[in-house]
Structure formats: C-alpha cells, structure tokens
Amino acid sequence: MRERLETRDTVGQPEAAEAGAPPGKDAPEGPPPRAAAPPRRVTWQKLTILPAFLLALLLATWLWFRGADLDSIARNSIADGNVWLRLRQHVVLTVVSTFFVLVIAIPLGILLTRRRLRPAAPAVIAVANVGQATPAIGLLALLVIWLGIGMQAALVGMVVYAVLPVLANTIAGLRAIDPTLVEAARGIGMSALGVLRRVELPLAVPLILAGVRTALVLNVGTATLAYFGGGGGLGDLIASGITNQRMPVLVLGSVLTVALALLVDWMASLAELLLRPRGLGAS
C-alpha cells in the first residue's frame, strides 16, 4: 500500500517510481520526484466522476439488497441498525486513529530532522521498514491479547501501524527541502524556529497533506480488521457474512467498506489540491 512519498500521482523521473507503492508502504529514499507532469488542479471531472460512481454503486447495491432473499440469520446480522452502527464505528476508528497518527508522526518527523537529533533518523527509518513487514492482523491480534478486547486495542494497533509510514514520509519530505532556501533564511537573520515555521513547514505542507491521505487510507483498511479484536467497524458485516455464508450481508459490508475507502481517499485528494500553498504552483 503503501504510496509513497507521497505524491501518489507523481509521474516523472525514474525516482518517482520509488514512490509508487501502496499508501505508506515504502520508505522513500533518495531525492523525491520533482514536478508532476499532469496539471494538479481541481477539474470538474475530479469533482464529479468518483461521487457519481459511488452513488451508482450504492444505489445498485441497495436495490439488489432490497430484492435479496434474507433468512433469519442474515436479518439478524443487520437488525437494530447494526449497519449504521458499524459504519459509524468504522468512521470513528478511522478519524480517531488518523488524528493520533498525525499528532505523533509529524512532530516526531520534525524533531528527527533537527540538527541535534538527525543521527537518530536512519535507525527510525530502519524500524519503519521492519514495521512494514509486520502483518496488520498479527499486530492487532497481539495488542488485543495484551490490552484486552475492545476498541482501545484496535485503535492502538491502527495508530502503530500507520505512524511509521507517515513518519518516514515526513522525514523524507523535510529533508528534500532545498538546503539553500534554509541557508538563505538563516542568512537574513531568521532564528532556527523562524526558519522552521516560515520556510520549512510551508514548503512541507504538500507532504504533510499527503501524509494525512496516506494515514486515512491505511486506517480505513486496518479498521476492517478491528472487528477481530472486538473493535467493531464494517469488518463485522464482512466477517459474519463469511462465517455464516450469508452473501447479501457479505456483499453489503464489502460494498460499504469499498465506498467509504474511495470516498475518504477522494476527499483527502481534494484537500491536497485545495490546501497546497499557492506559491508551490504545479509542483
């Protein structure tokens, strides 16, 4: 999954390919890609195609589900607003874990690129790489055994799982800032803090937004596994659909999960385009 240094649609020099992975699945090394070839503007296609597709998908699923033959087991799985409950839980899991991921990973990334702590960064990136080899379901299961069943263990697992890629991206992005800009800022007498606040962070905004997107997409996915640790979420519908062999429940849970994942990614991509500092133009 994971994607990259983040710019998931960067197409350019060969190095850009290093960035071509699932969200957060590779720690980018080397110089990050320069400008992206396609213009990065909010076009009407971008605004309409995905929501239209999702609407059609949900409508088709709903119509099909209406007509599907539900027996008592299938009805039980969706009784008492269970579908809404699971959907809400899924959104809560995703939002809360993403919040913690960003609150942990971005400041840590900034710290690890400061002069004094810089030597520690390679070790952190090495840990992040091993972390990527860890299966999310195994990590969640271990945390559930350690912390007990419930939403808390699921949240901790999701945060641990997503922090490492976002951290690696933040470090790579801050490092990629042209050092002459930082030096120029120091040269006109700005303090280290001033340079960070007025030069480095603004330049790193696209990267931080990409980190938000990476974290969101990863977390929507990991949240489906929260069910196995008693954390709720849409995984409940999918898992009970598989165990009870009730296809309507299975398909409903899967389609809702897919729609939520695509919607979240779409919103994050819009935010990436809208919030990027103007001066950075098409880069």
Added chain:
Amino acid sequence: MSFWQYVAGRRAQLLADAWQHASAVFQCMVVATLLGVVIGVLTYRREWAGNLAVTTTATLLTIPSLALLGLLVPLTGLGVAPTVTALVLYGLLPIVRNAVVGLRGVDPSLVDAAKGIGMSRAARLLRVELPLAWPPILTGIRVATQMLMGIAAVAAYASGPGLGNEIFRGVSSLGSANALNQVLAGTLGIIVLALLFDAAYVLIGRLTIPGGIRG
C-alpha cells in the same frame, strides 16, 4: 508452555503453513509481475492509457483487502481462489505503476539512438527500454511482495492457505493458553518471510540491474 516450546512442538505444522504462505505469495507475484509489465508496456506510450492504468491501480489500492475478499467470495467461493485473485490484483498495482513511470522515464535520446542503429521496436523494448526501467519495476515488486505478505494473512479468514491461519486460530481462542503463542508464531513467521524475500530481491537487483545504471 513457552513460545519456543510451542514452536518446537508444532514445528511441522508451522513449517507447512510458512511454506504455503511463501509459495502462495511467490506464485502470485510471478503472475502479477508478468501481467503488470505487459500492462505497463501496452499503455505507457499513450498519455491517456498510461494515466488510466496508473489511476485505476491507485484507486484499487485504496480498497481494504478484507472488503475485496468479501466481494470475491460470492464469485469464487472460499479457499484458494479468492486468495489467489486478491493477491494477484494487489500485486499488480505497484508493478503497473512503476512499469509505466519507469518506461516513461527512459531517456528518449537513448531510444532514438537504438532506432538509429536499426533496432526493431521489439528489440528496443527488450534490450533498451525494459532494462533501463527494470530498477523501478523491481522496487514495485519488492513493495508488492511485502504488501501481499500481510494480505495473505488476512486471506486466511476466507479459508486461504498460510500463516494467517495460525493468527486467526489464536484470535478465535483468545484467553486460552496458546492464543499468544499462535498469534506470535504466525506474525513472526510472516515478518521473517517478508525479510527473506526482501533480501532475495536485493540479491536479484545486484544480479540483474545492468552495471551502467546501478545507483
């Protein structure tokens, strides 16, 4: 029972699971690599086709693996079929993207030179463009393999093969004496496999990336 006692006692079962896990991921990666490179080769020369391939794969990548499995089960039933389909699909994504980006990144003057010395389109592709695009493709393969390791674990819930079964056995018997051992054995096994695969790719990179473009 300590973890090592557990591992020693279940050695045969664990090795069989690990073997199945590795072999499922490996076989799916071979298929995904072939398909991915072919898709890359077919699409990279046209702006819209290449972009469509990259956008589509990026979108598919955002779909959670459990949900994709959930959509495959009604079509293919449980077991090996949905596992293999899901693994190949997810494996394709990084490879297609990196193949398109890598092939487009080849210096056009080199391709021109190859044309100039009379190489056919196929020869240019096989002897100039693909070797030059190979490093990013190999990176895509590494990334995809690591991802598939984790997805194969989830696929065990749809009765797929591999170490994921060990993890789910532990999850379904939470609180029992062996739950921790089972989960730990499955998880560590997958990490070890992922690292072994990664080491193998580093070796393959050494052996197959032409000396002239090695970074």
